[in-house]
Amino acid sequence: MRKxxxxxxxxxxxxxxxxxxxxxxxxxxxxxxxxxxxxxxxVDLVITSPPYFQQREYDGGGVGNEKKPDDYISALMKIFSxxxxxxxxxxxxxxxxxxxxxxxxxxxxxxxxxxxATEQCGVTLVNNVTWVKSNPxxxxxxxxxxxxxxxxxxFVKSQDYKYFLDEFLKPVEEPKTNGNGNGNGxxxxxxxxxxxxxxxxxxxxxxxxxxxxxxxEVIEEVRNGEIQGFRMKIRGIHSEPFxxxxxxxxxxxxxxxxxxxxxxxxxxxxxxxxTPVESLKNCPHPAIYPVKIVDEFIKLLTQKGDIVxxxxxxxxxxxxxxxxxxxxxxxxxxxxxxxxxxxxxxxxVKHQLSLWERSNVANAY
Numbered sequence: 001m002r003k004x005x006x007x008x009x010x011x012x013x014x015x016x017x018x019x020x021x022x023x024x025x026x027x028x029x030x031x032x033x034x035x036x037x038x039x040x041x042x043v044d045l046v047i048t049s050p051p052y053f054q055q056r057e058y059d060g061g062g063v064g065n066e067k068k069p070d071d072y073i074s075a076l077m078k079i080f081s082x083x084x085x086x087x088x089x090x091x092x093x094x095x096x097x098x099x100x101x102x103x104x105x106x107x108x109x110x111x112x113x114x115x116x117a118t119e120q121c122g123v124t125l126v127n128n129v130t131w132v133k134s135n136p137x138x139x140x141x142x143x144x145x146x147x148x149x150x151x152x153x154x155f156v157k158s159q160d161y162k163y164f165l166d167e168f169l170k171p172v173e174e175p176k177t178n179g180n181g182n183g184n185g186x187x188x189x190x191x192x193x194x195x196x197x198x199x200x201x202x203x204x205x206x207x208x209x210x211x212x213x214x215x216x217e218v219i220e221e222v223r224n225g226e227i228q229g230f231r232m233k234i235r236g237i238h239s240e241p242f243x244x245x246x247x248x249x250x251x252x253x254x255x256x257x258x259x260x261x262x263x264x265x266x267x268x269x270x271x272x273x274x275t276p277v278e279s280l281k282n283c284p285h286p287a288i289y290p291v292k293i294v295d296e297f298i299k300l301l302t303q304k305g306d307i308v309x310x311x312x313x314x315x316x317x318x319x320x321x322x323x324x325x326x327x328x329x330x331x332x333x334x335x336x337x338x339x340x341x342x343x344x345x346x347x348x349v350k351h352q353l354s355l356w357e358r359s360n361v362a363n364a365y
Contacts, residue, residue, distance in 0.1 A: 018042040020307060026319065026331040026346070028339040030062065031311035034332045035082035043330075044091045044162070044306035046083040047297055047318055049289045050076060052098035053109050062334040063312075069107055073116050079311055084121045086309065089158040092301040093123070096131070096152045096289060104143075110151045123155040131293060132274040152273075152293065154301075167299040168269050191219045194232045198258075202236045207257035218260050228265030234258045278317075288314070294321035302327055316342025320349050 018039045027034060051064030053072040063079070066072040076097075083093050095117075097110040118125050129152040136148035198211045211234065218230045233239075233249070235257045252259040275292045294317050298308060304326045310318035313331030319342060322329035333339050 020330070022330045022332075023307075024328055024330075026313060026316070026333070026339045026343050028333060028336045030334050031332045032078050032082070035079065035086060035311060038082070038086040038309070038330075040085050041088045042307070043086045043309045044088060044327075045094070045298065045302050045308045046087055046091070046311070047094040047294055047308065048310045048312045049096040049098075049314070050079065050312045053100045053107070055098060055100060069109060069112065072109070073112055076113055077116055077120055080117055081121050083309075083311065084123060084155075084157055087157065089160050090162050091156070092126075092161050092297075093155040094152055094297050094301070095155070096150060096293075098150055099147070110153070114151075114153050117153070117155060121155075121157075123157050124159070126154045126156055126161075127271050128153055129271045129273060132272055133277050134274055135276040137277075152297070154297075162301055162303065164300055164303075165269055168296055169267075169273070170299070171267065190222055191215055191230075191232075194234075197232075197234055197237050200237070201234050201257070203234070203257040210256055211258040214258065214260055218262065221262070227262050229263040231261040231263070232258060233261070289317055291317045291321045291324075294318050295325065298322060298325050298327060313342055314338050316345045319346055323349065324353075 018041070020039060020042045021037050022034075051062065053064060053066065053069060055064065063075045064072070066075060080093070080095070087093060095113070097113045099109050100107045114125060114128070117123055131150045131152060133148045133150070136146050139146055194215050195212065198208050198215070201208070201211075203211065211232075215232060218227070218232075221227045222229060233253060235253050249259040249261070273293055273296055275290050278288045278290045298321055302308065302325075305328070307328045307330065308318060308322040309330040309332075311332045313319060313333045315338065316331065319329040319331045323346065331339075331342060333342070
C-alpha cells in the first residue's frame, strides 16, 4: 500500500464523529483490502466506476480480468459489500458499470450487478440514472447501433439518505416565466380563452359556474406570482387524461366537468445526464468518466464537508469533483501510475483555484 498524500491546505474543516483514515488522500493498493480500514458507518457517499468486464487491460490487474461473468460479479460484490458497510445510514452508493458483447450478444453486466447487489447486500436501488454520451466513439457497425449510454445505479441502505433534489442539474439561470402556461403572458387576457370554452361546453350551468370560479382563482394565483401558469381541461372540449384515481384529474373531469393543472415552473428532475466523454492530455487511464457526472451526484447526495470515497479512483475525477465542491475525498486504485496521475491532476486543479482566488482578492482592491 502506498499513500499519495495531498499536502495542499483544504479550504474547509468539518469534525466527524468517527476518525476516518486516508482523509484527502489517494492511496495505491487493492480496494478489497483498503476498504476494510474504513470504519463502519463513516462515509457519506461512495461513487465509482469499476473496470468493466474484459473491456481493457488496466494497469495493475485487479477487477475486470475475470474469465466468466459470474466471477466478475462476485469480485464486484466483495467491493460493494464493504461499501455498504462503510456508508452512513444517511449515505449513498453510486456505481457505474459498463456492458459487454459476447458472441454478438449483450451480457447485460450492469443489470446482473444491480440485481446481485439488491439480492445479496440488502440495499435499495433508488434510481438507474442514464448517462447519455453526446460524443460516443464513432463506429460504423453494420448489424447493431452505436452504444451511447451507460447506467449509474444509486443504492442506499436506509430510507434516511440525504437527498438535495433542487441541487441536481440546477439550471445556470432561473427559468424565464411568462406568467401563463399558454404563452399569452400575465396580462388582462390570461385565461380568457378558457372562459369562452366553458360557455361553449356541454357542462351544466352549475358546473360552468364552478369552472369559472376555479378559473378566476387560478388566474389570481398567476398574477400574484404564486404559480408560473396553468392548464385547464374541460369535458367534451379537451381530450381526457388517462389513468387517475379518486381525487385525480380524471375523476375531477368526470365529477365536475373540468380540471385545472397548476404549473409551478420547476423543471422535472429526470434520471438522465447528458455530457460528453472526457479526454485528458497524457492521461494513462483508458476510460475517464466526466467530472460533470460526479459533480451532479455529489450535489444531489451530500453536503459541504461530507466524505466521498472512490474505490477505483483511476484518473481522479471523483477526487477533483469532491474537492471543487468542498467535500473530503478518499481515492483507492491498484495502479500506482493512475494514482500518481490523479494526484498530479488534483494539484493542478488546486493551483488553478489558488490563482483564481488571488486574482479575485487583487481585483477587490
